[in-house]
Amino acid sequence: MINLRLLWTWDHCVQWTAGRAGMHDWGASNEYPASAEDFLREYSLLVRWCGQNGIDGVVIWGLLRDGHGGVETATRLCEVAEAAGVKVLAGIGLNAYGGVYYEGASEWSLNNHLEKHPELFAFRADGERHILLPDNFMPQPMLHACPSRPENMDYMRDGLRWLMETVPVHGVQVEAGDTLCCECPLCRERRQHPVSALSWEDMALVYAPAAEAVWSVRPDATVVLETYSHPDPALEGDVPGFGGGAPPWAAECLAQFPRGAYVQWVGDYVTAPRNSVPWTTRAPEGFAGNIMRSHHATWWRGRGDEVAIHWLAEVAQKSIAQGFDGLSIFGDKSPFRTGCELNYLALADYGSEANPEADMDSFLKRVAAPLLGGDELAAEFLRLARLIEAPEELEGAVTAARRQAAKLEGRPADRWTWLAWYLSRWVYDRDLA
Numbered sequence: 001m002i003n004l005r006l007l008w009t010w011d012h013c014v015q016w017t018a019g020r021a022g023m024h025d026w027g028a029s030n031e032y033p034a035s036a037e038d039f040l041r042e043y044s045l046l047v048r049w050c051g052q053n054g055i056d057g058v059v060i061w062g063l064l065r066d067g068h069g070g071v072e073t074a075t076r077l078c079e080v081a082e083a084a085g086v087k088v089l090a091g092i093g094l095n096a097y098g099g100v101y102y103e104g105a106s107e108w109s110l111n112n113h114l115e116k117h118p119e120l121f122a123f124r125a126d127g128e129r130h131i132l133l134p135d136n137f138m139p140q141p142m143l144h145a146c147p148s149r150p151e152n153m154d155y156m157r158d159g160l161r162w163l164m165e166t167v168p169v170h171g172v173q174v175e176a177g178d179t180l181c182c183e184c185p186l187c188r189e190r191r192q193h194p195v196s197a198l199s200w201e202d203m204a205l206v207y208a209p210a211a212e213a214v215w216s217v218r219p220d221a222t223v224v225l226e227t228y229s230h231p232d233p234a235l236e237g238d239v240p241g242f243g244g245g246a247p248p249w250a251a252e253c254l255a256q257f258p259r260g261a262y263v264q265w266v267g268d269y270v271t272a273p274r275n276s277v278p279w280t281t282r283a284p285e286g287f288a289g290n291i292m293r294s295h296h297a298t299w300w301r302g303r304g305d306e307v308a309i310h311w312l313a314e315v316a317q318k319s320i321a322q323g324f325d326g327l328s329i330f331g332d333k334s335p336f337r338t339g340c341e342l343n344y345l346a347l348a349d350y351g352s353e354a355n356p357e358a359d360m361d362s363f364l365k366r367v368a369a370p371l372l373g374g375d376e377l378a379a380e381f382l383r384l385a386r387l388i389e390a391p392e393e394l395e396g397a398v399t400a401a402r403r404q405a406a407k408l409e410g411r412p413a414d415r416w417t418w419l420a421w422y423l424s425r426w427v428y429d430r431d432l433a
């Protein structure tokens with residue numbers, strides 16, 4: 001069974017009204033392009049929808065920044081979420097991704113901490129300070145702290161305690177960093193094993209103190225620990241990166257993770273559409289739970305808003321079979337986009353009491369059919385939506401969706417109109433090429 005369902009977001013990508021200027025489709029570490037009112041309105045829509053539809057919580061990266069009202073707006077949102085029965089989990093990069101206060105004039109902004117204490121930076125192998133200037137999808141320079149420095153460990157603990165004392169979040173999802181590791185002498189000396197862009201030993205070093213700091217203020221807080229990995233063994237000799245398997249030293253690192261936390265894993269490269277293979281490793285026991293997170297229906301890996309209920313069924317079925325009990329997908333866009341709506345509803349349904357085996361046909365009949373005009377139409381909606389993969393059939397699919405929209409009324413008609421519009425974009429782009 002699945003007992004924790006999360007939507008994962010960066011603040012700058014969240015659009016839960018149907019139309020508003022200035023949003024990002026995807027990316028990380030962007031500026032926030034709207035107002036505090038927009039932030040509060042849209043995330044309030046999100047958490048209320050979650051509360052009404054069986055989603056347990058939302059992870060928010062960029063929860064605290066001056067550009068949308070800092071602590072005050074975050075506090076008001078947490079109150080809305082509390083009333084809706086939904087958890088707000090702050091996404092916190094411990095030595096990267098901005099720290100506790102993502103952007104603004106706060107001592108708990110990691111950038112401010114490192115600018116004040118340049119000696120506490122992480123360092124690259126060439127001795128330069130580790131400041132990532134990735135690409136246009138992550139435009140803000142990302143400053144990295146050295147995890148081996150005790151001053152940084154104290155700062156991390158103090159920041160998390162401040163967060164839990166100051167903002168009524170229900171917990172945190174923390175990350176040690178997946179954007180290259182510190183190569184300073186202290187870190188090299190400390191680590192027994194090689195690193196890729198991420199380090200299992202760095203996770204093991206920082207996750208227990210981070211969780212203890214959170215629980216020292218709020219013993220009931222939800223703590224989610226990111227591994228960036230799948231638990232199946234990595235290929236021999238491989239030092240896997242994001243979404244790869246577990247290297248031989250993962251188990252000894254995992255043993256140092258705090259037991260009261262949820263461990264979060266990556267399902268992307270062991271399921272459809274990228275690599276549908278059997279899973280051989282059961283979720284580790286003894287934690288609060290194990291969450292499988294996937295990049296479906298996002299421009300990160302695939303296409304934004306696409307109908308992904310069939311892929312999500314595979315993730316859910318494999319997760320349940322191997323003892324994973326949480327699921328997380330991207331949640332930045334409104335259910336006005338029918339692909340997102342169906343994906344979120346499938347997240348709520350798969351592994352629930354109503355659908356313990358995460359059966360997609362059951363979902364289509366019970367949940368999707370009333371939204372789309374009936375049983376047969378629900379199956380037809382999915383079939384047409386997947387013709388996105390078949391350029392020669394796209395025009396016919398657009399015509400079929402348009403005709404169906406014309407036969408219906410209200411929101412069911414809107415959903416078919418969305419499908420016709422969504423598919424027609426690919427016809428248009430194909431014809432331009």
Ligand SMILES: [Zn+2]
Nearest residue numbers: 146182184187
């Ligand atoms: Zn270091």
